[in-house]
Amino acid sequence: MSTLEEKQNDNKQPEVEIDEVTNVKLIGGHEFDGIRELENPLPPWLKYLFYATIVFSAAYLILLFVFKDDSIIQDLEYQKEMAEARGELEKEAPEEGVEAVAVVRTEEDILASGEKTFTKICAVCHGKFGEGLVGPNFTDEYWIHGGSREDQYKIIINGVIEKGMISYKNQLSETQIQDVISYIHSLKGTNPPNPKAPEGEKYVPEEKPEAEKNTTENAVDA
Amino acid sequence: MELQKFTYDNKITRNFAVATMVWGVVGLLVGLLVALQIFIPAMNFNFEFTTFGRTRPVHTNAVIFAFVGNAIFTAVYYSLQRLLKARMFSDLLGKIHFWGWQLIIVSAAVTLLAGYTTGKEYAELEWPIDIAITLVWVVFGINMFGTILQRRTTHIYVAIWFYIATWVTVAVLHIVNSMELPWSALKSYPVYAGIQDALVQWWYGHNAVAFFLTTPFLGLMYYFVPKAANRPVYSYKLSIVHFWSLIFIYIWAGPHHLLYNSLPDWLQALGTTFSVMLLAPSWGGMINGLLTLRGAWDKVRKDPILKMFVVGITAYGMSTFEGPLLSFKTVNAISHFTDWTVGHAHIGALGWNGLLTFGMTYWLIPRLYNTKLYSVKLANAHFWIATLAIIFYAVPLYIGGITQALMWKQFTPEGFLMYPNFLETVSQLIPMYAIRAFGGGLYLVGMLLLVYNVVKTVQAGSFVKEEAAEAPALKPQSKAKTGSESWHGFLERKPIRFLIWATIAILIGGIIEIVPTYLIKTNIPTISSVKPYTPLELHGRDIYIKEGCYNCHSQMIRPFRSETERYGEYSKAGEFVYDRPFQFGSKRTGPDLAREGVKTGRLYKPNAWHYNHFIDPQKMNEGSIMPPYPWLAKKDIDLKSTAPRIRAMMKLGVPYPENYEHKANDDLLKQAEEIAQNLREAGIETESTKEIIALIAYMQRLGTDIMKPVEEETVEAEDHD
Numbered sequence: 001m002s003t004l005e006e007k008q009n010d011n012k013q014p015e016v017e018i019d020e021v022t023n024v025k026l027i028g029g030h031e032f033d034g035i036r037e038l039e040n041p042l043p044p045w046l047k048y049l050f051y052a053t054i055v056f057s058a059a060y061l062i063l064l065f066v067f068k069d070d071s072i073i074q075d076l077e078y079q080k081e082m083a084e085a086r087g088e089l090e091k092e093a094p095e096e097g098v099e100a101v102a103v104v105r106t107e108e109d110i111l112a113s114g115e116k117t118f119t120k121i122c123a124v125c126h127g128k129f130g131e132g133l134v135g136p137n138f139t140d141e142y143w144i145h146g147g148s149r150e151d152q153y154k155i156i157i158n159g160v161i162e163k164g165m166i167s168y169k170n171q172l173s174e175t176q177i178q179d180v181i182s183y184i185h186s187l188k189g190t191n192p193p194n195p196k197a198p199e200g201e202k203y204v205p206e207e208k209p210e211a212e213k214n215t216t217e218n219a220v221d222a
Numbered sequence: 223m224e225l226q227k228f229t230y231d232n233k234i235t236r237n238f239a240v241a242t243m244v245w246g247v248v249g250l251l252v253g254l255l256v257a258l259q260i261f262i263p264a265m266n267f268n269f270e271f272t273t274f275g276r277t278r279p280v281h282t283n284a285v286i287f288a289f290v291g292n293a294i295f296t297a298v299y300y301s302l303q304r305l306l307k308a309r310m311f312s313d314l315l316g317k318i319h320f321w322g323w324q325l326i327i328v329s330a331a332v333t334l335l336a337g338y339t340t341g342k343e344y345a346e347l348e349w350p351i352d353i354a355i356t357l358v359w360v361v362f363g364i365n366m367f368g369t370i371l372q373r374r375t376t377h378i379y380v381a382i383w384f385y386i387a388t389w390v391t392v393a394v395l396h397i398v399n400s401m402e403l404p405w406s407a408l409k410s411y412p413v414y415a416g417i418q419d420a421l422v423q424w425w426y427g428h429n430a431v432a433f434f435l436t437t438p439f440l441g442l443m444y445y446f447v448p449k450a451a452n453r454p455v456y457s458y459k460l461s462i463v464h465f466w467s468l469i470f471i472y473i474w475a476g477p478h479h480l481l482y483n484s485l486p487d488w489l490q491a492l493g494t495t496f497s498v499m500l501l502a503p504s505w506g507g508m509i510n511g512l513l514t515l516r517g518a519w520d521k522v523r524k525d526p527i528l529k530m531f532v533v534g535i536t537a538y539g540m541s542t543f544e545g546p547l548l549s550f551k552t553v554n555a556i557s558h559f560t561d562w563t564v565g566h567a568h569i570g571a572l573g574w575n576g577l578l579t580f581g582m583t584y585w586l587i588p589r590l591y592n593t594k595l596y597s598v599k600l601a602n603a604h605f606w607i608a609t610l611a612i613i614f615y616a617v618p619l620y621i622g623g624i625t626q627a628l629m630w631k632q633f634t635p636e637g638f639l640m641y642p643n644f645l646e647t648v649s650q651l652i653p654m655y656a657i658r659a660f661g662g663g664l665y666l667v668g669m670l671l672l673v674y675n676v677v678k679t680v681q682a683g684s685f686v687k688e689e690a691a692e693a694p695a696l697k698p699q700s701k702a703k704t705g706s707e708s709w710h711g712f713l714e715r716k717p718i719r720f721l722i723w724a725t726i727a728i729l730i731g732g733i734i735e736i737v738p739t740y741l742i743k744t745n746i747p748t749i750s751s752v753k754p755y756t757p758l759e760l761h762g763r764d765i766y767i768k769e770g771c772y773n774c775h776s777q778m779i780r781p782f783r784s785e786t787e788r789y790g791e792y793s794k795a796g797e798f799v800y801d802r803p804f805q806f807g808s809k810r811t812g813p814d815l816a817r818e819g820v821k822t823g824r825l826y827k828p829n830a831w832h833y834n835h836f837i838d839p840q841k842m843n844e845g846s847i848m849p850p851y852p853w854l855a856k857k858d859i860d861l862k863s864t865a866p867r868i869r870a871m872m873k874l875g876v877p878y879p880e881n882y883e884h885k886a887n888d889d890l891l892k893q894a895e896e897i898a899q900n901l902r903e904a905g906i907e908t909e910s911t912k913e914i915i916a917l918i919a920y921m922q923r924l925g926t927d928i929m930k931p932v933e934e935e936t937v938e939a940e941d942h943d
Contacts, residue, residue, distance in 0.1 A: 021516070043509060064487060
């Protein structure tokens with residue numbers, strides 16, 4: 001039996017066939033609908049690339065399974081990242097205070113910064129112009145939780161979760177909070193389109209003019 | 223030896239070729255639609271059946287299973303007969319295969335648009351269609367192996383190795399991933415939950431890329447490239463080495479779709495390492511394809527078919543280089559959930575699958591119609607348009623993806639997120655999306671040129687339905703390996719043995735990765751505070767799946783500072799044990815929702831906000847690209863289906879109290895009324911039985927279980943499921 005098969009192959013390829021264009025041997029006995037195959041070896045660089053990826057993989061798996069390296073175990077990686085972030089923030093904190101004193105911020109700076117935060121964060125619930133949406137209207141004189149800066153500061157820090165207002169303690173810096181409060185105060189009486197009906201109680205500010213209060217507080221804060 | 227006369231069946235090839243072009247146009251057209259929808263909400267037409275969450279799966283399914291699928295069958299039915307010197311085993315099976323497949327495609331499009339989806343990417347089709355696919359696939363298999371066994375050649379050629387591996391692996395992947403328990407005529411829940419579901423799904427998903435988009439196209443390449451170039455294949459030895467290493471290694475790489483997810487580290491490491499080891503075997507295919515053109519490069523300059531093959535194979539080389547790159551965790555930390563992945567996928571789809579299919583079609587149609595191609599010039603134009611289109615498509619997505627990822631990760635010196643509002647990072651992408659849509663449109667124009675050219679060619683020629691051929695009968699084979707025969711040479715004349723070896727090669731990786739997650743409890747530590755969904759939340763979850771929310775929203779917070787600062791505590795494996803199907807998602811066109819319901823979290827929104835947002839997202843966020851879902855406020859929750867849903871879940875092991883299916887609707891109505899009442903307090907008048915209430919209930923449940931203060935996390939083994 002076996003010789004039969006061989007003879008068959010032998011008959012087809014009495015001598016070694018060569019591809020004329022590249023001068024490479026053709027595989028004997030292989031012809032499929034006119035397609036032939038050459039006897040080229042694997043390109044060496046490809047072979048070594050393959051070996052290199054295998055070595056890399058072995059090393060990677062050993063790092064994980066044997067050495068339990070914290071660059072691969074993601075819980076540890078996360079802890080490291082958080083610890084580093086904390087360390088960096090602590091380092092930077094005092095310097096930042098020193099720098100900030102030197103910065104003189106005008107009323108416009110404060111309101112511009114406040115508006116930026118407002119558009120990014122508050123507008124989603126309180127409307128683009130503070131007209132109120134799911135959250136209350138900021139442009140009228142009525143406040144549900146009080147209309148003073150202190151009241152609003154508390155709301156931003158603590159939230160009113162039963163109404164859907166979350167705490168922004170970890171998302172906004174002290175300056176950003178103060179600025180956005182100033183911006184919210186600047187909205188009073190702007191009469192935007194589609195205002196939400198007033199909610200809460202009418203708030204009458206104390207004698208101290210609003211603008212003056214802003215600047216002093218911000219200076220202290222900085 | 224006496225020559226046997228027989229004919230090749232060209233009709234089946236022609237039919238598949240026509241279907242390829244028809245579905246190609248449809249798939250690309252829907253692709254263009256979704257490319258516009260993603261940045262123009264009005265393109266969703268405010269209509270549930272044409273909303274992105276439903277049209278995007280139609281696009282992916284149409285392109286993968288209809289366009290590429292039919293292209294595979296065109297190639298197989300043409301090349302198999304000629305490589306084996308035998309007519310197809312059965313004309314009838316061929317017809318059943320053809321019409322069965324087209325019927326599956328049509329039913330897929332209809333059911334997906336109607337909202338029947340399993341919620342698992344590239345496996346969205348529901349259980350009756352899953353069964354139909356299995357049957358048609360078996361018919362295809364019988365027809366293919368029947369032909370192989372009736373062959374008149376001693377050995378089977380490398381293209382056929384790839385066809386065999388394709389057939390067996392797709393069968394295994396499809397059957398295992400589609401294991402689901404039906405609870406209605408068109409809906410089911412998967413037998414896997416959470417992490418296991420994700421693992422099985424991406425073992426499937428990744429290998430759908432491998433064994434539906436890659437191996438059959440390597441087979442196609444091994445036939446049509448040497449034919450078109452009239453050159454021998456560069457290296458037989460390389461064929462052997464890269465074939466076996468490719469099919470063995472590919473199957474392991476699935477977990478790279480879940481890097482930094484709450485998948486055990488060892489699984490992620492296997493995903494990374496096997497993806498890296500896949501580079502050389504993949505490039506083996508590219509090199510064997512490109513170097514086959516050695517001595518024919520002067521032809522390549524003139525022939526649009528060869529040009530398409532060259533760029534297609536190069537695109538394959540690029541995306542298989544990029545694949546391992548994206549599997550490094552450091553790269554994946556940036557690329558995952560962004561448009562980078564989408565760009566990567568389209569280099570493969572538009573470049574490799576598209577251009578190879580086009581080249582094949584230009585080569586094939588004139589031969590089937592015994593004429594010349596109507597216009598080589600037009601084909602050349604198609605080549606340049608398609609190549610440009612790929613660049614216009616992919617480059618903006620790379621830029622956009624990386625930009626967005628960096629914005630997500632940017633902190634201020636004070637330690638706050640620089641861009642806490644997700645929308646800010648989306649607004650940056652709009653111009654990129656516009657350019658991408660232009661690229662997609664351009665690619666469609668090229669496709670239309672092909673159709674025109676083919677129609678003109680067909681009109682000029684006459685169809686050769688039966689192509690006469692002759693060959694001597696296959697001589698009796700030695701059962702054992704002969705002395706001078708190589709091990710592989712022997713295998714090449716033993717197709718069943720070849721099939722068995724290929725099956726073993728593709729089973730190993732899957733078994734080693736999937737089985738331990740069931741046997742070793744520490745892989746998915748139990749969290750005792752995680753409880754099954756309430757009936758209302760379950761309905762809401764099923765609506766979330768029906769509307770395809772997972773196409774744009776992930777539910778998987780990765781363990782990065784930038785993600786925990788934005789979304790809250792990172793996701794844990796034990797949180798998903800009742801998620802059937804899992805909904806981790808693979809793209810964040812919108813923000814992650816894994817902790818949406820956590821009241822102390824970063825993303826919490828009150829019921830009223832959700833209500834308004836579902837009805838009109840742009841009212842709440844001016845620049846939002848989310849489509850509106852007003853019908854949710856009009857449609858009633860399907861209360862009749864509560865019992866079958868709960869019963870199916872209980873059968874799958876979800877610990878609802880005994881006979882709970884009868885009481886479930888009482889609980890449902892009570893919870894719904896609470897939400898409706900809360901909405902009324904906020905000034906929204908609504909009935910409590912509307913779908914929107916269920917979806918809000920689900921939103922408010924998301925991610926809350928592990929935040930419950932009373933019960934602590936227990937890592938110890940405790941039986942669940």
